[in-house]
Amino acid sequence: MTASLSSDIESVLPMARQRPPAGYPIDGVTPRVAFRPETRDEVAALLQAADATGFTVAPQGSRTTLRLGRPLAAYDVALDLTGLCRVVAHEPEDLTVTVEAGMTLAALQRLLGERGQYLPVDPAPDDRVTVGGLLATARAGAWRGHLPAARDLVLGATVAMPDGALVRSGGRVVKNVSGYDLHRMHTGALGAFGVIVEASFKVAPLPAGRRSFALRCTNLEQASELAFALWDEALPLSALALLSPGAAGMAELPPDPYVLLEAMGNDAIMKRVADAVKVRAVLAHASGGIETDSQPWARLRMAAGGNDSVVLRLGVPASQVSAAIEEAEGAGCTAWGYLAAGAVLASAPTLPPEEVVRLRSYARSLGGFLQVESADASLRADVDPCGEDDALLVRALKAQFDPRGTINRGRWMEAL
Amino acid sequence: MRISLPFRQHATPRTPLVRALEAAVGSAHVLHLAEDLLAYEYDATIERRRPDAVVFPRSTEEAAACVRIANEHNVPIVPRGSGTGLAGGAVPAQGGLVVVLTRMNRILELDPRDRIAVVQPGVINLALQEACAPHGLLYAPDPSSQRICTLGGNIANNSGGPHTLAHGSTVNHVLGLEVVLPDGRVTWLGARQLDAPGVDLRGLFVGSEGTLGIVTQICVRLVRAPEAVRTMLAIFETIDEATEAVSAIIRRGIIPVALEMLDQEIIRAVEPQLHVGYPLDAGAVLLIEVEGLRETVLEDEAAVIGVCRELHAREVRTAASEDERARLWEGRKGGIGAIGAVSPNFYILDGVVPRTRLPEVMREVMRLSEAAGFRCANIFHAGDGNLHPNIMFDELEPGAIGRVLDLGGQIMRVCVDAGGSITGEHGVGLEKRSYMEWIFGPPDLEAMERVRVAFGGADRFNPCKLLPTGRGCGHAHATELLRHLETPGVYV
Ligand SMILES: Cc1cc2nc3c(=O)[nH]c(=O)nc-3n(C[C@H](O)[C@H](O)[C@H](O)COP(=O)(O)OP(=O)(O)OC[C@H]3O[C@@H](n4cnc5c(N)ncnc54)[C@H](O)[C@@H]3O)c2cc1C
Numbered sequence: 001m002t003a004s005l006s007s008d009i010e011s012v013l014p015m016a017r018q019r020p021p022a023g024y025p026i027d028g029v030t031p032r033v034a035f036r037p038e039t040r041d042e043v044a045a046l047l048q049a050a051d052a053t054g055f056t057v058a059p060q061g062s063r064t065t066l067r068l069g070r071p072l073a074a075y076d077v078a079l080d081l082t083g084l085c086r087v088v089a090h091e092p093e094d095l096t097v098t099v100e101a102g103m104t105l106a107a108l109q110r111l112l113g114e115r116g117q118y119l120p121v122d123p124a125p126d127d128r129v130t131v132g133g134l135l136a137t138a139r140a141g142a143w144r145g146h147l148p149a150a151r152d153l154v155l156g157a158t159v160a161m162p163d164g165a166l167v168r169s170g171g172r173v174v175k176n177v178s179g180y181d182l183h184r185m186h187t188g189a190l191g192a193f194g195v196i197v198e199a200s201f202k203v204a205p206l207p208a209g210r211r212s213f214a215l216r217c218t219n220l221e222q223a224s225e226l227a228f229a230l231w232d233e234a235l236p237l238s239a240l241a242l243l244s245p246g247a248a249g250m251a252e253l254p255p256d257p258y259v260l261l262e263a264m265g266n267d268a269i270m271k272r273v274a275d276a277v278k279v280r281a282v283l284a285h286a287s288g289g290i291e292t293d294s295q296p297w298a299r300l301r302m303a304a305g306g307n308d309s310v311v312l313r314l315g316v317p318a319s320q321v322s323a324a325i326e327e328a329e330g331a332g333c334t335a336w337g338y339l340a341a342g343a344v345l346a347s348a349p350t351l352p353p354e355e356v357v358r359l360r361s362y363a364r365s366l367g368g369f370l371q372v373e374s375a376d377a378s379l380r381a382d383v384d385p386c387g388e389d390d391a392l393l394v395r396a397l398k399a400q401f402d403p404r405g406t407i408n409r410g411r412w413m414e415a416l
Numbered sequence: 417m418r419i420s421l422p423f424r425q426h427a428t429p430r431t432p433l434v435r436a437l438e439a440a441v442g443s444a445h446v447l448h449l450a451e452d453l454l455a456y457e458y459d460a461t462i463e464r465r466r467p468d469a470v471v472f473p474r475s476t477e478e479a480a481a482c483v484r485i486a487n488e489h490n491v492p493i494v495p496r497g498s499g500t501g502l503a504g505g506a507v508p509a510q511g512g513l514v515v516v517l518t519r520m521n522r523i524l525e526l527d528p529r530d531r532i533a534v535v536q537p538g539v540i541n542l543a544l545q546e547a548c549a550p551h552g553l554l555y556a557p558d559p560s561s562q563r564i565c566t567l568g569g570n571i572a573n574n575s576g577g578p579h580t581l582a583h584g585s586t587v588n589h590v591l592g593l594e595v596v597l598p599d600g601r602v603t604w605l606g607a608r609q610l611d612a613p614g615v616d617l618r619g620l621f622v623g624s625e626g627t628l629g630i631v632t633q634i635c636v637r638l639v640r641a642p643e644a645v646r647t648m649l650a651i652f653e654t655i656d657e658a659t660e661a662v663s664a665i666i667r668r669g670i671i672p673v674a675l676e677m678l679d680q681e682i683i684r685a686v687e688p689q690l691h692v693g694y695p696l697d698a699g700a701v702l703l704i705e706v707e708g709l710r711e712t713v714l715e716d717e718a719a720v721i722g723v724c725r726e727l728h729a730r731e732v733r734t735a736a737s738e739d740e741r742a743r744l745w746e747g748r749k750g751g752i753g754a755i756g757a758v759s760p761n762f763y764i765l766d767g768v769v770p771r772t773r774l775p776e777v778m779r780e781v782m783r784l785s786e787a788a789g790f791r792c793a794n795i796f797h798a799g800d801g802n803l804h805p806n807i808m809f810d811e812l813e814p815g816a817i818g819r820v821l822d823l824g825g826q827i828m829r830v831c832v833d834a835g836g837s838i839t840g841e842h843g844v845g846l847e848k849r850s851y852m853e854w855i856f857g858p859p860d861l862e863a864m865e866r867v868r869v870a871f872g873g874a875d876r877f878n879p880c881k882l883l884p885t886g887r888g889c890g891h892a893h894a895t896e897l898l899r900h901l902e903t904p905g906v907y908v
Contacts, residue, residue, distance in 0.1 A: 091770060165862075175585065185619070234641070234709075390603045393617055397870045
């Protein structure tokens with residue numbers, strides 16, 4: 001079986017693309033074969049061959065974010081996309097860039113940085129994620145709500161489909177409404193409908209500077225009021241977080257409730273923000289606007305990645321972020337939240353499914369949602385990790401684009 | 417408008433479709449007489465076609481009932497807002513039922529603390545802006561038609577506006593949508609917060625031009641109004657110099673919140689009517705806005721003025737008061753309408769190019785217009801590279817319409833060849849379907865068609881829109897089914 005599978009694919013891919021499957025486990029399952037193609041045509045050919053022979057394919061980039069979605073129902077072929085890492089077009093003067101999907105965010109940021117630009121996204125766990133993974137998981141970080149997310153910045157994409165077609169949507173211009181935005185459909189879809197091989201983004205000039213402040217509070221409620229006061233000031237903030245004492249500890253701050261904020265801009269902006277922070281802190285009796293480096297953000301970002309823990313993301317109204325942090329902490333999690341995105345992240349070493357279900361009903365009672373951002377396979381089998389999709393529509397789309405369930409079979413509990 | 421149609425003396429008998437609709441929403445909210453249907457034959461474009469009936473639901477349940485009734489009677493369904501669309505999206509290309517959402521015009525929630533609003537689709541864009549203003553908040557997307565267009569129409573077209581440059585198009589501001597699907601089922605896509613879990617059906621739906629369902633409720637995010645705004649008018653001798661300045665501003669990494677261009681034709685149309693203070697002898701002006709903190713807008717303003725001067729601006733003025741600022745914007749927002757006073761007809765195009773290509777593309781646009789013998793007025797979102805050439809013509813001149821459409825095609829071709837797109841904000845609709853093949857290949861279009869099938873809207877839901885002839889159009893060519901507007905009027 002394995003022999004026939006690899007020979008089927010080998011007939012369309014050069015031998016040299018094969019990799020030892022042991023390097024590609026997902027949820028403890030090792031695939032039968034693994035390939036690392038180097039061109040989009042090779043990706044399309046591999047998909048087509050697998051689809052024609054009934055084998056399942058799991059696309060992957062840097063392998064930092066594989067504990068999402070339902071556990072795979074079958075896993076024959078690992079499709080390693082890191083071989084697709086070329087720059088297709090960088091037009092610095094147009095503030096646009098087109099790259100292959102296996103390029104890491106770090107490499108992209110380096111490329112853009114040379115021209116004083118960046119892609120303003122900070123997905124968990126760090127810049128190791130590939131561009132394709134960034135889109136497929138649609139993870140956002142502390143900047144979300146202050147700056148756009150990947151789903152807002154993507155201008156177009158090319159996607160390899162199970163039938164071997166390479167499908168383009170959108171374009172490379174910053175404004176475009178021609179046809180359905182298929183690239184948006186693939187964003188957050190965990191590869192349900194195809195394998196992203198190339199994407200174009202709108203990029204931004206790098207800010208002149210960046211400063212962070214940590215404001216220590218006596219309780220979360222006070223922290224929340226302080227955060228709202230700062231948010232209402234129309235300051236050019238790039239992040240505004242509420243941290244429980246546990247989350248502060250995780251960020252290596254003293255274990256107290258905190259407001260953590262970051263601003264971007266030139267000296268004039270920084271001075272204004274620093275002054276506002278000081279004034280607000282005094283008014284709120286918080287202990288000082290301690291300036292901090294960017295490390296707490298990096299630590300929170302890593303924690304949101306949850307490599308060996310359970311991470312939940314609750315969507316709640318901004319005004320309920322502090323309450324939702326307390327609720328999640330009551331369930332045994334360490335939690336922190338972002339006002340502008342209405343997001344609370346809750347992390348725990350393990351969590352019983354009942355608690356996840358309970359927190360989901362809590363979030364729903366506030367008009368929100370809960371997504372399992374990272375967990376081991378058994379929890380993701382017991383609790384629907386997303387829970388909010390119109391399952392009928394997702395299935396109908398899956399039936400149109402991947403009728404045999406070739407890509408990531410089972411991720412979306414499609415009837416296959 | 418010349419109208420010579422049979423009037424009430426030949427009252428059309430109520431068809432079973434009409435009777436069923438009347439039972440569902442009340443007879444006061446169903447139109448079926450020929451003269452009543454007239455107003456729903458067209459939007460702000462050239463094509464028109466008579467619907468069989470028009471219905472005005474008041475609620476989601478009524479909208480869903482209308483969809484089910486149309487399905488039972490086997491007729492096409494076309495959603496419609498205010499009919500300001502510039503791509504023929506709301507034109508019932510194969511007749512059928514037009515579902516007008518303007519009675520669903522309530523702002524259901526506006527929560528300044530959570531910075532969200534929940535509205536019905538018939539709410540006018542400006543009405544939401546006005547409701548937000550007292551709270552110091554903004555709903556960022558601001559199409560120039562904001563006084564009349566509906567938020568439902570904005571969602572369907574993923575509309576942009578002058579401030580899209582900094583804030584992004586409609587899709588970046590929509591959190592969740594309640595939708596009646598083509599089979600009459602009601603569902604929610606997205607959520608009330610950013611980044612709802614899973615497949616982004618919300619993002620797919622926004623910009624689907626009324627082909628995947630009817631939007632019946634919308635949850636949007638609001639942003640804090642800036643502390644300070646500076647609005648400048650930079651005056652140039654030529655379009656060329658103005659567009660060079662646009663590229664230069666972006667190239668320097670200055671991103672204003674709005675960067676609009678108006679050329680001499682527009683200025684000469686606007687000034688006598690609106691008296692906003694644009695100089696009549698200028699070749700082109702740029703309307704540039706920066707926003708932020710009090711201290712930084714002044715720096716940004718100085719940087720913008722510096723670049724404009726370097727690029728030979730004759731003068732750069734900054735609005736000294738809120739009043740002056742409002743006037744400068746009035747000229748921009750009223751600019752397209754003003755063309756109507758100086759030309760019997762005009763045809764508005766909507767191409768996008770990479771912004772650094774603007775100067776050469778604009779030269780080509782002007783050259784082609786001149787060669788075709790038409791005046792062309794330009795008023796557009798220059799900072800985004802989103803051009804709107806308005807071709808001025810008189811349809812009474814034999815063959816003019818054909819030549820105008822031809823010229824439109826040539827200009828679109830220039831945009832595509834420059835690495836751009838055939839529409840930046842108005843949509844593909846009916847009008848540009850054939851251009852889709854210039855930017856997309858058969859597999860791309862087939863994939864798009866599959867989306868339509870998956871949503872259940874393949875045959876009867878706003879047919880003949882967005883995808884090229886033959887796809888989602890019962891394999892008939894729309895222009896064979898449509899007659900062009902025969903009366904003098906404005907082809908906005
Ligand atoms: C003078 C003028 C200036 C303009 N300026 C701009 C501009 O700056 N930027 C810009 O982007 N556009 C602009 N437009 C175009 C137009 O105003 C927008 O496309 C607007 O969003 C259309 O809204 P509407 O309510 O008029 O929709 P309609 O014209 O009634 O419909 C437009 C499309 O939306 C669909 N639709 C409407 N309501 C719904 C619903 N509830 N559910 C599902 N589908 C629906 C229709 O089927 C159709 O396909 C301008 C138009 C004019 C006339």
